[in-house]
Amino acid sequence: MSSESAEGVVSKGFGSPASTVEHTGEKIIYVEFEDGDRRNPLNYSRVKKWAITLTACFFTGITGAASSSYSISTPSMTAELHCTQLQATLGLGLYAIGFGIVPLVTSSFSEEIGRRPVYIFSSLMFTLTQVMVALAPNIEAVIVGRTLGGIFGSTGASLVGGSIADIWQPHERGLPMSLFAFTSLFAIGLGSVIGGVIQSNPNLGWRWVQWIHVMVSGLFVTLVLVVMSETRASIILTQMARSARKVTGDGRHKSRAELHKESLWSLIKTACSRxxxxxxxxxxxxxxxxxxxxxxxxxxxxxxxxxxxxxxxxxxxxxxxxxxxxxxxxxxxxxxxxxxxxxxxxxxxxxxxxxxxxxxxxxxxxxxxxxxxxxxxxxxxxxxxxxxxxxxxxxxxxxxxxxxxxxxxxxxxxxxxxxxxxxxxxxxxxxxxxxxxxxxxxxxxxxxxxxxxxxxxxxxxxxxxxxxxxxxxxxxxxxxxxxxxxxxxxxxxxxxxxxxxxxxxx
CATH class of the missing domain: 1.20.1250.20 (MFS general substrate transporter like domains)
Incomplete structure (x- = not known):
């Protein structure tokens, strides 16, 4: 029998029978999922899994459409803001670079606080960046808004693959991952179609392209609040352990993530260097x-x-x-x-x-x-x-x-x-x-x-x-x-x- 032999159990309702182990002089009661536990993301119902998957992919679609609709609407922007095409193009490129650089840092936050809070924060901030671009008085404000949009859009969209891995077994991930990739690329074409229709109306123009994104992004924020559940198992187990300690008054209830937790700085360092x-x-x-x-x-x-x-x-x-x-x-x-x-x-x-x-x-x-x-x-x-x-x-x-x-x-x-x-x-x-x-x-x-x-x-x-x-x-x-x-x-x-x-x- 290993050193982590089962000498104690977690209180009913908080997890399965868990092992105890001597740790700094006290026995630790590990909180684990029971077999078939519905709190385990892998055991969510298929309806819930698809609701989470489609909601996450929707964010990917929004961020993809925002790149292409911006591009097709630049003629009216350059005319109104008296800027060059190169300056307008920076708004496209800097938006994209956010998707390459920022997730190296921000992905670590989902390991620290969970995926749901990151989805909520990033989708809300992404919506505000669309407002910033829509109200921009000059091209500099547009470029800053687009850069921030890439930062916050990438923060949420970069979690989609991880969210899918959280809730689907390896042999089940083919279709959800294909849908994730499809949504991203399909939205690029769709964004241009919608942007072209809006741009062609002399009473609308590029600002209304951004306002449409504000409306859709605002809808997504509401959808995240209603549909998106936490999918990272280590975060859920940590929450269960805290609840067990609060209810029982026994501080020995711990999740494994709490005992083997790296510092946020260490996570960011690894996420950037590896x-x-x-x-x-x-x-x-x-x-x-x-x-x-x-x-x-x-x-x-x-x-x-x-x-x-x-x-x-x-x-x-x-x-x-x-x-x-x-x-x-x-x-x-x-x-x-x-x-x-x-x-x-x-x-x-x-x-x-x-x-x-x-x-x-x-x-x-x-x-x-x-x-x-x-x-x-x-x-x-x-x-x-x-x-x-x-x-x-x-x-x-x-x-x-x-x-x-x-x-x-x-x-x-x-x-x-x-x-x-x-x-x-x-x-x-x-x-x-x-x-x-x-x-x-x-x-x-x-x-x-x-x-x-x-x-x-x-x-x-x-x-x-x-x-x-x-x-x-x-x-x-x-x-x-x-x-x-x-x-x-x-x-x-x-x-x-x-x-x-x-x-x-x-």
């Missing part, structure tokens, strides 16, 4: 970071260029070009359906290919990116119907959706307990590219024209196309030479002696 370590040293993280970073940068370039391109080539007005962005949403939907099929392939071939079974459709996406971009570049002509370049745009966005999802799940499979750090490193690089790319978009297209500028992107996509193929054939060998991966492989080998891991993967 993703950078993975980004700088791990080939798998580096390869997906460069690939997904390039695609994300191109997406943000398209947010800046699609509207003026169709206005120039086809004579569309801003409302019509707004509907062109619907191709991004359609592409996201196609990619979402493809990812559901990829999940089936993963289950079928995991035994043979292990983690690399995630990469089948990533190989297809590697071909979709340059083909879609070339179609978009070379068919945008007054002599060719506008639906043809839209098909190219849809094909490109389908590839982006697949890559976005595969990057998350593949790194999660490869790095297991270090998955959050690996994904944070990838996210940091990806969103940095979203800041950098739009800064040179206008100058690049002015110099090369839209056709050759987009062709350059297609060439770069061709150069990067071997990425998933190399990982598919050599990913296991690459992991074998990685320090972090060797530790994880050793743990998996030990676990495989008592279980079959294939069915328990995300």
């Amino acid at each position: 993703p950078l370590y993975f980004l700088l040293t791990e080939p798998l993280v580096q390869s997906f970071s460069v690939w997904s970073g390039f695609t994300w940068g191109v997406v943000y370039c398209l947010l800046e260029s699609v509207s003026p391109m169709f206005e120039t080539v086809y004579g569309f007005d801003v409302k019509q070009t707004g509907f062109i962005y619907a191709a991004l949403s359609v592409g996201a939907l196609v990619g979402f359906l493809a990812n559901l099929y990829q999940d089936k392939l993963y289950r079928m071939y995991y035994a043979q290919k292990k983690q690399e079974a995630r990469l089948y459709l990533a190989c297809v996406a590697a071909l979709c990116l340059p083909v879609g971009m070339l179609i978009f570049a070379w068919t945008a002509s007054p002599n060719i119907h506008w639906i043809v370049p839209m098909i190219g745009l849809t094909l490109f966005m389908s590839g982006v959706m697949i890559i976005f999802q595969v990057a998350f799940l593949y790194l999660a499979d490869c790095y297991n307990t270090y998955a959050s750090s690996a994904q944070a490193g990838q996210s940091l690089f990806r969103n940095s590219m979203a800041l950098v790319f739009p800064l040179f978009t206008e100058q690049m297209f002015a110099t090369l024209t839209y056709r050759w500028g987009l062709t350059l992107f297609a060439i770069l996509a061709i150069i990067m196309a071997p990425t998933p193929f190399v990982l598919y054939f050599y990913g296991s060998k690459i992991r074998a030479n990685s320090i972090a991966s060797r530790k994880i492989l050793a743990a998996e080998a030990q676990a495989s002696e008592t279980s079959t891991p294939g069915l328990e993967k995300v």
Whole structure:
């Protein structure tokens, strides 16, 4: 029997029979969940799980729509505030960079105080930043408001993946995670459509785009207060332990998190340094970071260029070009359906290919990116119907959706307990590219024209196309030479002696 043998129990109503252990001279009664305990997030009802999942994904959609609707409404903004297009573009890029940098720090707060308070605070502050932009008297206020919007929007949106992991078993997470990725990308196209409709009305303009976001974000705050429950198990157990101490007057009731608690500074230090370590040293993280970073940068370039391109080539007005962005949403939907099929392939071939079974459709996406971009570049002509370049745009966005999802799940499979750090490193690089790319978009297209500028992107996509193929054939060998991966492989080998891991993967 271990040193933590069961010599005491927690009072009924506070947890299951828990072990006691000598700790600094006193016996500690650990508070644990009972089997089937409904307070355990993994045991929430399916209705409650989906309510939490959809609410969290809704926040992701709001933040995604806020990026694209801002971009399409900049013409009236630059006219009213007498600013340059580059200044307006900073509002787009700085919003995106918040999603790469800020979660490195703020993710630690959810471990300290729980996820629900962070959702409430970040959604409320995000709403206030939209008010700030809507009332901005100059471009400087807009840029500050957008930067703060990225900070608070990323704080909440970065918790969605963790919230899903809190309430769904590993083999159940495929659909919720696909929905998370889909919502983010679908909203980018939807935001442009709505923004284009509002921008086209001379009585509305860019400020009303922001006011619409204020209304929707305010609705979300109410939804969070009503629907969102705490999903982090360690926080719930800590609350149960406090309640047990208060009711029984016995200070020995503790949760394990209370006894093995790191300081907030230590959590922040680890959260900031480990993703950078993975980004700088791990080939798998580096390869997906460069690939997904390039695609994300191109997406943000398209947010800046699609509207003026169709206005120039086809004579569309801003409302019509707004509907062109619907191709991004359609592409996201196609990619979402493809990812559901990829999940089936993963289950079928995991035994043979292990983690690399995630990469089948990533190989297809590697071909979709340059083909879609070339179609978009070379068919945008007054002599060719506008639906043809839209098909190219849809094909490109389908590839982006697949890559976005595969990057998350593949790194999660490869790095297991270090998955959050690996994904944070990838996210940091990806969103940095979203800041950098739009800064040179206008100058690049002015110099090369839209056709050759987009062709350059297609060439770069061709150069990067071997990425998933190399990982598919050599990913296991690459992991074998990685320090972090060797530790994880050793743990998996030990676990495989008592279980079959294939069915328990995300």
